[in-house]
Amino acid sequence: MTPLPGSPTPRRRVRGRWHGTDTVFQYAVRAAAALVIVVLVATAVFLVQQAWPALRQYGILSYLLSDRWAPSEATATGRHPNPYGIAQFAYGTAVTSLIAMVLAVPVAVAVSLYLTEIAPRWLRRWLSGLVDLLAAIPSVVYGFWGIFALIPAVRPAGVWVSRTLGTAPVIGPLFAGPFFGVSYLVAGLVLAIMILPIITAICREVFATVPTEDKESALALGATRWEMVRMAVLPRSRSGIAGAAVLGLGRAVGETIAVTMVIGNNALSITTSLLGPGATMASVIANEFTESTEPFHLQSLMVVGAWLLVIALAVNTVGKLIVRRTREDIA
């Protein structure tokens, strides 16, 4: 750009005129926003830094390749085999989260459909408030309730499943052996209840964005209310539901204390039966952190924490991107 004749500072771009207090204020709020980025980066850096001695001792891969967690076998110098295999924790996290998702998503979709399309208006606000309250109940309460109320309630079903499905071909191993009470299955069940309100909230939002015109034109063709849902509401909401499910999964992956209380904390190795005790990545950290006295024990828990960070961030980012894209599509 050619400077105007007589312009005192020709090359400076004018961004805005800030008075003294404004500059201070602007820098202060900018610093606060930057803190968010700093926190996230620092979390990753500090976890890896804590885990570093153990990673150097055993290597990264040996953690994922072993499913045997035996801190008492660790020595200050031994490198092989790695006594801190974590594959069983990854398995436990995956299995419990998947159970939770399979149970929670259909229920959440049904509840959201009822709340947005079918329930009488005066009832909607009350019911959505009640469903939201499920999200307010603290994790430790779910765990305690799970031990004393849920496990006794599902025990007959658990025993029945182990008797009937335990010997079935193909899926048999998943339901083999006695029902312990504390188990992957109950942990998944508790997680399902915990992620239900989150998925429901997002689904409700997604369903609410379906234009009234679409719903009315389905009705005008002679559709019943359910047919209207199938024609106009669900097809438009598919990716939104998927995003909601992934975000629910992200929450389930990181959930700690409730799972720790009902999963049985069997850290030894991968056990295939869903009816028996296990452990997840989050639960092993909570369970052993304050008692980690063996060499590289604490550092190995930090390795688990670092992996949990990576998985949770990946799942949540994917979920956010799906939901965000859906919103942009509609807008």
Place this chain on the structure above:
Amino acid sequence: MTPDTTAAARIDVVNLTAFYHGQPAVADVDLVIEPRQVTALIGPSGSGKSTLLRCMNGLHLTVPDASLTGQVLLDDADIYAKGSNPVEIRQRVGMVFQRATPFPTMSVRDNVLAGLHLGRRLGRGPHDDVAEQALTKAGLWQEVKDRLKAPAASLSGGQQQRMCIARALAVEPEVLLMDEPCAHLDPISTLTIEDLIREIKETYTVVIVTHNMQQAARVADTTAFLTMSAVGEPGRLVEVGPTERIFSSPRRQTTEDYISGKIG
């Protein structure tokens, strides 16, 4: 064309008042809609034309907190009587909206057949004939016969609106309600749809809400004029009669004022 098996129906609106949140939007309407004719509802914004139209297929009651009193007789049977079925009524009385509302996840063919499969899966076979016939009636067949599997959103605005008409016709309604079907279209698409309306009135009863008085003059056999005494007051039916008479020698002063552009 072979005569249609379904007979165009007649609608009698009897002393109808429609409410939103307990407030009347249109009040005390008595109106006869003759079969095989085009009836236009005209009047300023807020006069309750669309609400009146939506009472004729019961769509009004799907809005939360909406209610009505009075009767709407479809071939002498009150559609709001106990035991009458809203789903059946909506199949007999089709509707086309202001904005084209293609179902975005469906192809052109599936959109046209949407009222027949209603959310269920639909195999191939005889249904293709139905789609062809409905699209032909809507004057769209020649334009889309090679893109039946294309997403409906790929059609132009005017084509989408005609596709929505085809979708409404595929259900074989007896009455077709049109709520300002050309409000968002260019003049050429508007003329195409007006031609189409003149054609389908041979077999159907057509009721059209329009802002555009020239359009009413061009397509309607009968014209009904609604207005309200003030903003916030319910709309009322002022005058109804043969279109030519309404436009050439209206009996009420308000009608004349509206037609000559003094109000609205």
Place this chain on the structure above:
Amino acid sequence: MAAPASTSASAARRGLPRRLSVNTAMTVVLCLVTAGVVALLLWILGYVAGQGLKYLGPMFLTHTPPGDPSQAGGGFANGIVGSLVIVGIATGLSVPVGIAAAVHMVEYRGRLARACGFLTDVLIGLPSIVTGAFVYALWVAHFGFSGLAGAVALGLIMLPLVIRATAEVLRLVPVELREASLALGVSRARTVMSIVLPTARSGIVTGVMLAVARAMGETAPLLLTALGNDLFLETNPTRRMSTLSLQIFSNAITGFATAQARAWAGTLTLVVIVLVLSVGARLISRRGIVRSAR
């Protein structure tokens, strides 16, 4: 030519009774599922209330647990005080920073603001135990377990919740209001402080209350930071401290009926606190909407 058309159309009409019964059946199913979820909530709350009321009383609220967990009596006074202290500090840390970050996001835009918006969402999805491990590495590894470390962890958990809630209400404040103020010659900072934030106040308070409710119930990160202290009432946040949630956890898993009785009373106390905060937040936000609609 019209024949096939009329058959399919009338077929759809003949199938009407069946279609209507499908509609009714699905309506009933959706209604039952929703009723089931509500029943589940009532079961949880009812069970907690039933178990908690057996022991909840003045004794529970004013005493510390007995030295031997198998003995009856005592209460969670130290945990209740610890929760108030730790969550109080966490709120003091996270609310100003969170509001400031939200102000930057909404009022100043730009690349940092966009990054901050996305990363706030990411931070919300961060498992709380990971935050606990971070604060352990950052603080506890050097200075030892303390209530303050717990407060930092809870503050980090609250921070993105406060940012998101605040940013959401700030976006609802009409642009005209800001422009009217700027046009009067009021500086940007003053506009935010005296026009924008007060307008958004009830929404921000709602968000903060929900974040406090969340922090009140957090347990896992505190295991790694505040550690817990079942022995005596500790009010100095530079030492290890107990919280209500930590005491529920440690007493629940002891296996002693006496300790579990205390844990149930603690659970009821915690649930009441959290529900009062959540329901109160809803009421405030509803009142705020009504006011701005007028």
